[in-house]
Amino acid sequence: MKISTKKITGMDFLNLSLYAFAGLGMEVVLAYFIEPAIYGRDMSKWNSIQTILH
Numbered sequence: 001m002k003i004s005t006k007k008i009t010g011m012d013f014l015n016l017s018l019y020a021f022a023g024l025g026m027e028v029v030l031a032y033f034i035e036p037a038i039y040g041r042d043m044s045k046w047n048s049i050q051t052i053l054h
Helices: 010-039 048-053
Strands: none
Touching: none
């Protein structure tokens, strides 16, 4: 069995950081804009079931 290796470049790290930033951005949009419209109240006024479902 041959083990293949790939040289890790700076572009790999850049891509991973951009994916992480995009994931956090989507979480902000979901938590502060979409879910309050679904639940009908601000995030601070959610009950425990709504917080778990989030």
